[in-house]
Amino acid sequence: LKIALLAGDGIGPEVIDQAVKVSNAVAEKFNHEINWESALTGAAAIDAVGEPYPDETHEVCLNADAVLFGAIGHPRFDNDPSAKVRPEQGLLKMRQKLGLFANVRPTFTFPSLIDKSPLKRERIEGTDLVFLRELTGGIYFGKRGREDDGNTAFDTCTYTRAEVERLARKGFEMARQRSKKLCCVDKANVLETSRLWRETVQNLEKDYPDVEVSYEFVDAVAMRLIQWPNAYDVLITENLFGDVLTDEASVISGSMGLMPSASLGEKTSLFEPIHGSYPQAAGKDIANPLATVLSAAMMFETAFGLQAEADAIRTVVNKSLAEGVVTEDLAEGGKAHKTSQVGDWLA
Amino acid sequence: LKIALLAGDGIGPEVIDQAVKVSNAVAEKFNHEINWESALTGAAAIDAVGEPYPDETHEVCLNADAVLFGAIGHPRFDNDPSAKVRPEQGLLKMRQKLGLFANVRPTFTFPSLIDKSPLKRERIEGTDLVFLRELTGGIYFGKRGREDDGNTAFDTCTYTRAEVERLARKGFEMARQRSKKLCCVDKANVLETSRLWRETVQNLEKDYPDVEVSYEFVDAVAMRLIQWPNAYDVLITENLFGDVLTDEASVISGSMGLMPSASLGEKTSLFEPIHGSYPQAAGKDIANPLATVLSAAMMFETAFGLQAEADAIRTVVNKSLAEGVVTEDLAEGGKAHKTSQVGDWLA
Ligand SMILES: CC(C)[C@H](C(=O)O)[C@@H](O)C(=O)O
Ligand SMILES: CC(C)[C@H](C(=O)O)[C@@H](O)C(=O)O
Numbered sequence: 001l002k003i004a005l006l007a008g009d010g011i012g013p014e015v016i017d018q019a020v021k022v023s024n025a026v027a028e029k030f031n032h033e034i035n036w037e038s039a040l041t042g043a044a045a046i047d048a049v050g051e052p053y054p055d056e057t058h059e060v061c062l063n064a065d066a067v068l069f070g071a072i073g074h075p076r077f078d079n080d081p082s083a084k085v086r087p088e089q090g091l092l093k094m095r096q097k098l099g100l101f102a103n104v105r106p107t108f109t110f111p112s113l114i115d116k117s118p119l120k121r122e123r124i125e126g127t128d129l130v131f132l133r134e135l136t137g138g139i140y141f142g143k144r145g146r147e148d149d150g151n152t153a154f155d156t157c158t159y160t161r162a163e164v165e166r167l168a169r170k171g172f173e174m175a176r177q178r179s180k181k182l183c184c185v186d187k188a189n190v191l192e193t194s195r196l197w198r199e200t201v202q203n204l205e206k207d208y209p210d211v212e213v214s215y216e217f218v219d220a221v222a223m224r225l226i227q228w229p230n231a232y233d234v235l236i237t238e239n240l241f242g243d244v245l246t247d248e249a250s251v252i253s254g255s256m257g258l259m260p261s262a263s264l265g266e267k268t269s270l271f272e273p274i275h276g277s278y279p280q281a282a283g284k285d286i287a288n289p290l291a292t293v294l295s296a297a298m299m300f301e302t303a304f305g306l307q308a309e310a311d312a313i314r315t316v317v318n319k320s321l322a323e324g325v326v327t328e329d330l331a332e333g334g335k336a337h338k339t340s341q342v343g344d345w346l347a
Numbered sequence: 348l349k350i351a352l353l354a355g356d357g358i359g360p361e362v363i364d365q366a367v368k369v370s371n372a373v374a375e376k377f378n379h380e381i382n383w384e385s386a387l388t389g390a391a392a393i394d395a396v397g398e399p400y401p402d403e404t405h406e407v408c409l410n411a412d413a414v415l416f417g418a419i420g421h422p423r424f425d426n427d428p429s430a431k432v433r434p435e436q437g438l439l440k441m442r443q444k445l446g447l448f449a450n451v452r453p454t455f456t457f458p459s460l461i462d463k464s465p466l467k468r469e470r471i472e473g474t475d476l477v478f479l480r481e482l483t484g485g486i487y488f489g490k491r492g493r494e495d496d497g498n499t500a501f502d503t504c505t506y507t508r509a510e511v512e513r514l515a516r517k518g519f520e521m522a523r524q525r526s527k528k529l530c531c532v533d534k535a536n537v538l539e540t541s542r543l544w545r546e547t548v549q550n551l552e553k554d555y556p557d558v559e560v561s562y563e564f565v566d567a568v569a570m571r572l573i574q575w576p577n578a579y580d581v582l583i584t585e586n587l588f589g590d591v592l593t594d595e596a597s598v599i600s601g602s603m604g605l606m607p608s609a610s611l612g613e614k615t616s617l618f619e620p621i622h623g624s625y626p627q628a629a630g631k632d633i634a635n636p637l638a639t640v641l642s643a644a645m646m647f648e649t650a651f652g653l654q655a656e657a658d659a660i661r662t663v664v665n666k667s668l669a670e671g672v673v674t675e676d677l678a679e680g681g682k683a684h685k686t687s688q689v690g691d692w693l694a
Binding site for chain 2: 078086088092118119123140142144145148151153154155156157158159160162187189191193195196219220223226227240241243244245246248250
């Protein structure tokens, strides 16, 4: 198994280390050989070679069977809107050059952590939904600029039928494997791109007669998602709506430190925790590594088709939660373990 | 006081009736004379004259000191993407032609209803925030269309510095009247329009040195808004982000049936409940009229500068909640009153 390892910035390297330990342990148990190849991204890459997604890193990713990614971003850039080169550009360039068109973000609750959620237990018990966010189109990649001496700015959101169809088919297929419910989230009462989304999904319905499809406006979903998350199974949506709604949904579980994600391309796929680089915690060995470890589980399952290996990781993660082998964000009165201790225990 | 009355569709007419009763009672008590002038909007206007915001309605609004609005929308149009004339178009046309550039949406909790929220009491106690959503620009009003035989769709988001500044100044002024905290919500790490927003707000900071300004990304706010709504005071944002975030925020209070809003223009202002036309309840005399009644309170305060009148309305609304004179959505085991009974009691 050839895996590109992009640790990135902030807590990225620390949480990635634990996912490597756990993956190696799984590989040993199930007789696989993992070939890790590290490469630079984000602020770390800007410092080293002047840009956030260098060509050498892209080569490493192209030659791998999967990419395991930490996080990128550094506060030094956030407070400087004039910075010409920014870590986030690397992220967008990586998504585009690797063709990572579908960002898969599950939201579920852990029975032992359910009371950490800001939402009431009875609202979220049993929640198990997954967003498919389109990741290489829309307003993220359209034409943008200034006119009128910099006093007018514009961004363009563009979608083609083929882009929508590719993402929607993944959604239909995923719904088939789950509760057979698909929700298309758009703003078709205002946007032309949304009308194209809705039309395209409607045309696909006949190919998946066993899947029940609903269409909801993004503002209504932003509400219902926290009122009754249980109502949803698979949700498909465009890039910017997905950015907002998946972060909103991550609150349900009670800890961002637990939620993994996958970004699927035609050839390569990438796996990463949904939390960011969390610079305040960097280097302190206190960050929660579970989202990254669970991203490795998604990698075994999705990129390599190795289900038992993925299940082994999930089982040991649940065990660590049940036995209280957790980092300080989940310790709540109990003993707070270090990032590296949790990784060792899991491995 | 000359007030244009646009009841609209669904439960609009019923809830508007109660706001009229209450406003008339307040007018009598405080010695004002109200001159109501009704006009058609929405599906009702489409049925009567073929379009959702007729010129005669616009005339009525222009000649009034304020507009009190119910709701528009009808399911008959939602399931027909090919409908050429739609109620929502009337809403957008009205906002644009009346120049309603700032949508003011408060979110607060009612002590007696706090346990109806899907969020835990300790997260939301004391929440009192207000969104200022830009309402006549952005992707709602930019160029849109199809290319490539209908297989490519696009929408354009445009903002000028003047549009941002106008909205932002309202935000700064509102923050001054409240806790002096302003949060600018954008996606400046990706969008050029967001960078213009951030730049413009930064340039205004020096004019309001007593206001503490923060800048947050829309995805982060979508999360933090449900995690710690107490952290916010005044939030300013562009049209589409505002659409999503204000609906999300409305969940905090536990009932959409309670939240009022104001849309401010240079000359005319409009006041409306944030709930929609709720067609399932139309004609049944069961809808909660409080959001509309509280919108009338905002009208007295904001459009007419009549504070005591606004306070009188809010006081009697709180009394109705405390004494359980409420519609079925809030009755919870107690007696459910009719829409019209609640209105009579308040008046
Ligand atoms: C960092 C930013 C550009 C990125 C996005 O908006 O896609 C992030 O929020 C995410 O969701 O991965
Ligand atoms: C009906 C729709 C066009 C409208 C909007 O998106 O502005 C509504 O959601 C609102 O928030 O008033």
